[in-house]
Amino acid sequence: MSRYAVDxxxxxxxxxxxxxxxxxxxxxxxxxxxxxxxxxxxxAADGATMPTHSPATEEHLADVAVAGAADVDRAVxxxxxxxxxxxxxxxxxxxxxxxxLARLLQERAREFxxxxxxxxGKPIRETRDFDVPTAAAHLFHHAGWAxxxxxxxxxxxxxxxxxxxxxxxxxxxxxMLAWKVAxxxxxxxxxxxxxxxxxxxxxxxxxxxxxxxxxxxxxxxxITGAGATGAALVRHPGVDKVAFTGSTAVGKDIQRALAGTGxxxxxxxxxxxxxIVFADAPLEQAVEGIVDGIFFNQGxxxxxxxxxxxxEPVHDLVVERLRRRMATLRLGDPLDKNTDVGAVNxxxxxxxxxxxxxxxxxxxxxxxxxGCALPERGHWFRPTVFTGVSQSxxxxxxxIFGPVLSVLTFRTPEEAVAKANNTPYGLSAGIWTEKGxxxxxxxxxxxxxxVWANTFNRFDPASPFGGVKESxxxxxxxxxxxxxxxxxxxxAGGAA
Amino acid sequence: xxxxxxxxKTYKLAIGGQFPRSESGRxxxxxxxxxxxLANAARASxxxxxxxxxxxxxxxxxxxxxxxxxxxxxxxxxxxxLEGRAQQLVDELAALTGDADAAAVEVxxxxxxxxxxxxxxxxxxxxxxxxxPVAGPFxxxxxxxxxxxxxxxxxxxxxxxGLTSVVxxxxxxxxxxxxxxxxxxxxxxxxxxxxLATSDVPGGVVxxxxxxxxxxxxxxxxHLDVDGLDxxxxxxxxVDELAALEVLAAEDVxxxxxxxxxxxxxxxxxxxxxRIMAWCDVKTVWHPKGT
Numbered sequence: 001m002s003r004y005a006v007d008x009x010x011x012x013x014x015x016x017x018x019x020x021x022x023x024x025x026x027x028x029x030x031x032x033x034x035x036x037x038x039x040x041x042x043x044a045a046d047g048a049t050m051p052t053h054s055p056a057t058e059e060h061l062a063d064v065a066v067a068g069a070a071d072v073d074r075a076v077x078x079x080x081x082x083x084x085x086x087x088x089x090x091x092x093x094x095x096x097x098x099x100x101l102a103r104l105l106q107e108r109a110r111e112f113x114x115x116x117x118x119x120x121g122k123p124i125r126e127t128r129d130f131d132v133p134t135a136a137a138h139l140f141h142h143a144g145w146a147x148x149x150x151x152x153x154x155x156x157x158x159x160x161x162x163x164x165x166x167x168x169x170x171x172x173x174x175x176m177l178a179w180k181v182a183x184x185x186x187x188x189x190x191x192x193x194x195x196x197x198x199x200x201x202x203x204x205x206x207x208x209x210x211x212x213x214x215x216x217x218x219x220x221x222x223i224t225g226a227g228a229t230g231a232a233l234v235r236h237p238g239v240d241k242v243a244f245t246g247s248t249a250v251g252k253d254i255q256r257a258l259a260g261t262g263x264x265x266x267x268x269x270x271x272x273x274x275x276i277v278f279a280d281a282p283l284e285q286a287v288e289g290i291v292d293g294i295f296f297n298q299g300x301x302x303x304x305x306x307x308x309x310x311x312e313p314v315h316d317l318v319v320e321r322l323r324r325r326m327a328t329l330r331l332g333d334p335l336d337k338n339t340d341v342g343a344v345n346x347x348x349x350x351x352x353x354x355x356x357x358x359x360x361x362x363x364x365x366x367x368x369x370x371g372c373a374l375p376e377r378g379h380w381f382r383p384t385v386f387t388g389v390s391q392s393x394x395x396x397x398x399x400i401f402g403p404v405l406s407v408l409t410f411r412t413p414e415e416a417v418a419k420a421n422n423t424p425y426g427l428s429a430g431i432w433t434e435k436g437x438x439x440x441x442x443x444x445x446x447x448x449x450x451v452w453a454n455t456f457n458r459f460d461p462a463s464p465f466g467g468v469k470e471s472x473x474x475x476x477x478x479x480x481x482x483x484x485x486x487x488x489x490x491x492a493g494g495a496a
Numbered sequence: 497x498x499x500x501x502x503x504x505k506t507y508k509l510a511i512g513g514q515f516p517r518s519e520s521g522r523x524x525x526x527x528x529x530x531x532x533x534l535a536n537a538a539r540a541s542x543x544x545x546x547x548x549x550x551x552x553x554x555x556x557x558x559x560x561x562x563x564x565x566x567x568x569x570x571x572x573x574x575x576x577x578l579e580g581r582a583q584q585l586v587d588e589l590a591a592l593t594g595d596a597d598a599a600a601v602e603v604x605x606x607x608x609x610x611x612x613x614x615x616x617x618x619x620x621x622x623x624x625x626x627x628x629p630v631a632g633p634f635x636x637x638x639x640x641x642x643x644x645x646x647x648x649x650x651x652x653x654x655x656x657x658g659l660t661s662v663v664x665x666x667x668x669x670x671x672x673x674x675x676x677x678x679x680x681x682x683x684x685x686x687x688x689x690x691x692l693a694t695s696d697v698p699g700g701v702v703x704x705x706x707x708x709x710x711x712x713x714x715x716x717x718x719h720l721d722v723d724g725l726d727x728x729x730x731x732x733x734x735v736d737e738l739a740a741l742e743v744l745a746a747e748d749v750x751x752x753x754x755x756x757x758x759x760x761x762x763x764x765x766x767x768x769x770x771r772i773m774a775w776c777d778v779k780t781v782w783h784p785k786g787t
Contacts, residue, residue: 137631153623155768248749255746260739262754269749424748443781453783460630464638468777469723470749478628480638480778488770 015330018337020124025115030062035071035224036207038078039217045070050226052200055121056334056343056378064200067223069232072192075221076238079163079190082218087160087188091147098143098186100213105136108209112202116174117334119201121343121379122297124335134459135178138477141461142182145482149187152479155488160188161264162240164485167230168203169246170196170345171300171401177203179476180243181220182461187485189241190219194233197226198346231257239263241485245302248399248425248470266474266484268302268466270399271427273448274420275305275456276410279314281432285454287321290405293430293456295329295383298344299403302471303428305456307396308385308407309416315409319387323368326383331372341403344379353381353402360386360395360406397423413438417445426468430456449475507537507682509544509706510689512551513699518707519543526683529594537682540707545674545715548703552645552672553721555700560642560670564618571614571667574695575607581691582607585656585684592655592681602657605763609657613664613772620668620772633785640776642670643751647716649709649729654762655681659688661762662728663702665771674703674722676713676729682706710737718744723751724775730755751775 033049034041048066053059067075086094105112112135113127122131149158164184168176173195184191195203203222210220223229227250234242234254244254245268258265275293277286293305310318334342344350361367369382381402389396389406396406410416420429429448431439439453449467452458459465464475474484507526508515517523520541526534538544559567578585582603589599625639646666651658655678666673677685689704705712709729717725725745730738738755745752753774 252746252749255749256743259742259746260735260754267749439783443779449777449779451779451781453781455634455782455784458630458632458634458782460628460632460636463628463630463636463782464626464778464780466778468641468643468779472749473751473777475778478638479626480624488768 015338017333019333020114020117020335020337022114022118022335024111025118026111027061027115027118030201031204032063033065035065035067035075036204036210036222037071037075038081038221039211044068050197052119052198054118054378055198055345056375058377061119062201064204064224067194067225067229071223072229072232072236075192075223076163076165076236078218078221079192080238082216083162083190086190086216086219089188091149091188094186094188095143095146097213097215098139098146098182101209101215102136102139102143104209104212105132105139109133109136112174112205114335115205116202117342120170120173120199121334121345123339123342124337125339126297131172131175134461135175138175138178138182138461142186146186149482149486152482152486154483154486158486158488161485161487162189163238164189164191164241164243165233165236165239166191166193166243167234167246168193168195170199171297171302173199174202174206176245177206180245183476183481184243184485185219187482189485192221192223192233192239194223194225194230200224234258241265243474243484244268251472264484267472268474268476269470269472270425271302271304271467271471272307272397272399272423272425273303273305273428273430274307274309274446275430276309276416276420276432276442277311277314277318278433278435278438279311280434282434282454283314283318283321286432287318287325289430289432289454289456290322291325291329294405295326295341295403296457298342298381300345300349300401301457303450303457305428305430306400306405308405309410309419310407311416312409312411315407319385319407322385326370326385329370329372329383331370331380331382332375341383344381344402347379349401350379350381353400353404356395356398356400357384357404360389360393360404363390363393363395365389365393365395365406391419391422399425413442417442421447424470427471428452505535507535507686507706509538509540510686510693510702510704511544511548512554512703513693515689519547524707526680528591534591535683537686537706540705540712542712542715544705545712545719548674548705549645549647549719549721551700552674552703555698556642556644556670556672559672559698559701564621567668567670568614568617570696571610571617571664574692574697575610575614577691577695578607578610578688581687585687588683588687589656592683601763602654606657606660609660610664613668616668616769616772620769623769624773624776624778628780635783635785636780638778638780640669640773641779643723643775643777644671645722646671646673646724646726646775647719647722648673648675648726649713649716650675650677650685651729651731651759651762652678652680652709653759656684656688657762658728658759659685661765662726662771666724666726666775667701668772669776671724671775672701674705674716676709676716677704677706678729679707679709713741714744717741717750718747720748724753725750726753727755728753731757731759
């Protein structure tokens with residue numbers, strides 16, 4: 001009997017558990033109930049704390065401080081005090097601090113990956129292969145900019161803005177920290193950063209790196225808390241620049257709060273990206289791209305390809321192949337190296353996904369999910385696809401921020417563009433076709449800040465990322481991203 | 497001295513390539529620096545603002561879709577036609593300000609500024625865009641794209657050069673514009689609109705409204721089909737007034753260029769690409785490399 005006599009048509013897909021060592025996270029060293037202000041660990045003025053839990057097991061992980069107005073004051077004052085010396089430092093020296101941070105993060109990559117997976121619920125495969133290395137890459141990339149700002153195309157001797165108040169989301173906690181902190185520090189600003197309520201641990205651990213790197217006190221301050229802490233930070237009169245990544249609703253609140261203040265603002269908000277598949281697309285690759293586009297990070301991605309637009313003749317074929325591929329996704333313990341889909345980050349987010357999926361059914365779309373078993377504890381949602389979705393349906397218009405895909409069809413490129421652009425959002429879009437001229441024709445017309453052609457969900461520190469329309473303004477990454485943290489000399493009054 | 501009576505000009509709005517009166521039928525007196533009557537200008541209404549935004553939206557895609565070289569030729573044509581109308585604009589400005597020498601300087605600078613921006617159309621994307629060396633086998637390109645419709649409150653003092661300095665850069669990138677002219681000095685804006693209409697600028701790409709700044713600016717700021725808002729003409733307004741406009745803009749995440757503390761001397765404002773880029777978003781396109 002040949003050793004190839006296995007029925008390749010019916011794979012069993014059984015995997016033995018391959019869990020990453022949980023101890024690597026060193027949870028016992030999390031500074032309980034402390035804020036990182038002025039290079040020191042301090043309690044909140046009123047001593048308030050809040051718990052953070054593992055979304056996969058619901059176990060209690062740590063109690064972190066809740067920064068109140070007095071603490072925000074203190075953190076902004078520390079950043080202000082650190083600003084003159086930090087901004088006056090030669091760019092070469094600032095850059096070397098960032099190079100140090102990048103290297104320290106790389107050295108402790110495994111620890112950060114495990115800690116992130118435990119706190120966030122995302123698979124270790126993603127934190128290990130994407131979140132942590134990409135965060136280190138952002139630090140490394142921007143480190144090199146610090147002494148080259150005269151070549152950034154912003155005029156001679158561009159100046160830092162001052163104190164940056166930065167509020168980041170829970171979907172990529174460490175990576176969003178790096179996206180925000182790296183350009184701000186490289187350009188000579190000082191920072192007060194607030195990580196998300198449900199995912200504070202890797203940001204607090206990052207403070208460790210600052211100490212190891214000998215970063216001057218006050219250059220980076222990290223304050224934990226919930227929405228009220230973030231609201232106090234972005235409204236603080238001592239903040240010169242606000243950078244926010246999160247929902248469009250909160251982004252609008254911040255823009256209103258800053259109205260008339262003249263403070264600089266960048267917003268990276270929600271999305272409802274169309275992933276457009278033409279009949280001539282390489283379908284196996286397209287299906288991989290569709291899966292990566294919506295099930296990466298449990299769909300907790302602002303640029304997720306949550307609307308699949310399929311050219312009508314291949315709709316049934318694509319949906320069939322997609323379902324077959326989805327059936328092989330392994331959902332479960334995020335620390336297991338075989339896991340593809342981890343836990344939903346919080347009970348509140350699970351409730352929102354559940355509610356929107358129910359609305360999709362109620363509005364007449366056909367629901368299908370993988371039917372896979374769900375762990376008994378924790379927050380979970382099966383990879384789900386809706387077919388027969390109308391453009392006006394809530395699941396075609398609202399950001400679900402979960403592993404839920406809505407499938408629509410089109411007949412002509414013009415119709416695909418019209419449907420793709422038919423939301424208030426404009427963060428990203430995907431195109432799948434073998435025809436190069438059509439890719440470029442489509443890319444010109446899609447109202448999105450990032451267009452992925454024959455690929456999806458790619459990110460790089462050298463590549464500007466950000467949205468159009470109600471997905472926000474400003475770019476992160478590359479030369480264009482630096483503009484968010486610098487002012488060129490003749491800006492007052494508007495240069496003509 | 498001739499006993500011929502001169503033909504007075506009717507100053508109207510410019511919307512969608514047409515020159516209508518305000519749909520409201522309202523007008524207001526424009527007076528010279530010494531108080532004498534110059535003309536009745538149309539007092540635009542909120543409905544005129546909405547009509548202008550509709551016209552701008554309808555015209556924008558074709559303007560943005562023209563080649564950059566073509567847009568450059570059209571904007572250069574504006575300078576050519578403007579040169580021929582220079583004396584009329586000098587007269588209008590001089591009547592409004594009482595300073596004929598300064599008026600001549602302003603008109604000359606205005607022509608030169610159109611020439612300067614005309615030259616940018618097929619260059620700024622190279623300055624603002626990039627090929628990005630990403631860590632993987634991908635072609636990765638970033639380039640600026642126009643926002644769409646830009647609403648502009650034009651400078652109140654510099655009625656022609658200030659106006660040009662805020663309108664022209666928005667056009668460079670392929671935006672369409674709805675501009676509220678200087679309230680007390682609206683005549684050069686209407687004359688400029690006539691120049692634009694005879695310079696191959698497609699109808700609707702620049703829509704000029706005259707009337708009450710504080711009546712029209714909130715309508716523009718709160719309009720959900722306005723993608724960018726330039727508050728250059730709100731220089732000197734109170735923080736509360738500015739905040740109210742920016743709050744309206746935030747409703748749909750409209751990009752805002754805030755008002756300067758005081759109106760700058762537009763002849764001295766350094767040239768740059770800032771105002772071109774303010775009305776563009778960078779789009780990044782990825783594609784794998786392979787055989």
